[in-house]
Amino acid sequence: MELLRPEATLLSLGERVLSFDREGRPYHYFRQGRTYKRSLDGSLHLRHREGERRRRRLGEEEALQVYQEILALAEAHLQDPTRRAEVLRWTPEALLDPTPYRRAYPWPVSILPPEAYLSVVLQATTGCTWNRCAFCAFYQDRPFQKRTPEAFAEHLERVLALLGRGRLLRRGVFLADGNALSLGEPLLPLLEAVGRAFPGEAVQGFLDLFTGLRKEASWWERLRALGLRRVHLGLETGHAPLLRLLNKPGHPQEAIPLVRALKGAGLSLGVIFLVGAGGKAFAEAHRRESLALLAQLSLDRGDVVYLSPFQEAPGTPYALWGLEPLEDLEGEVRVWAQGVRRLGLRAARYDVREFLY
Secondary structure, eight states, X not given: OEEEOSSEEEEEETTXXXXXXXXXXXXXXXXXXXXXXXXXXXXXXXXEEESEEEEEEOOHHHHHHHHHHHHHHHHHHOOOHHHHHHHHTOOHHHHHOOHHHHHHOSSOOOOOOGGGTTSEXXXXXXXXXXXXXXXXXXXTTXXXXXXXHHHHHHHHHHHHHXXXXXXXXXXXXXXXXXXXXXXXTTHHHHHHHHHHHSTTOOEEEEEOHHHHTTSOHHHHHHHHHTTEEEEEEEEEXXXXXXXXXXXXXXXXXXXXXXXXXXXXXXXXEEEEEEETTTHHHHHHHHHHHHHHHHHHSOOOTTSEEEEEEOOOOTTSHHHHHOOOOOSOHHHHHHHHHHHHHHTTOOEEXXXXXXXOX
């Protein structure tokens, strides 16, 4: 059975389900308990369960075989002439080719919050202004740079060219990289350009505590007037000694006035905590003081508390310390989630291993 939506083409073939964007590119393929997802860079990722949830990026030959299988199924079963032409103009090699992605994103999109996986990502900056957190390896491959309005306009056009009609699948705009919202006045013309290209679309972005505190409350009102709707704030922990160990500037209590200012401007928040950071030595204080901090923040049901199971990144300072990890990280996430919900707030899982753009 084929289902033709304005934003996508779906084929349901019993134990196989295929989804294509309006450029004809497959973005999701379900086959007998295995889920394949295509990134915009052409890479293909497999997710399945063998006792526990597993995910891996397919090698070139295996990816080409799966792409060939997808196109053969489309040729055999897709009937609508317009959608058939969209899909069958592709070859496995063209689907795997990263060149169009690299034209739009010379520096890759390293991480997004889960709700932004289907946003259009525009890099107002590359890298991170701080980039010295002991646990983070997301931006170690690039210097921090901010884009001029001219460079941003060129980047925006290349992103639109990459997406083509695949843009119909996307919801809103995420302003990247790590803490693009730390910019001052140079951010305003970039948001204006976003508003012209995506009128009425909600804008999101990351913000760090130590940069957000430098802004006046009126600044956030100006950004909201230009389309900003949600701010994702990496608090990581409410336990000050652990925050110092992670080498992240600021004090957890400083989140209170910042959140008040953001909410006062009419913005919603996603606040992020690293469940399991610090391992066994910090587990109890980390959980207790993080939940105590949440109780003091002026959040409501429109906001999200993201609980991210801590993943030790090889090569980081944190990985060299040898801290004993929690034996049951998933159980700890569940305990945190119960505590968050007792505060009347929404808790959501944020597993960095699931990220795909």
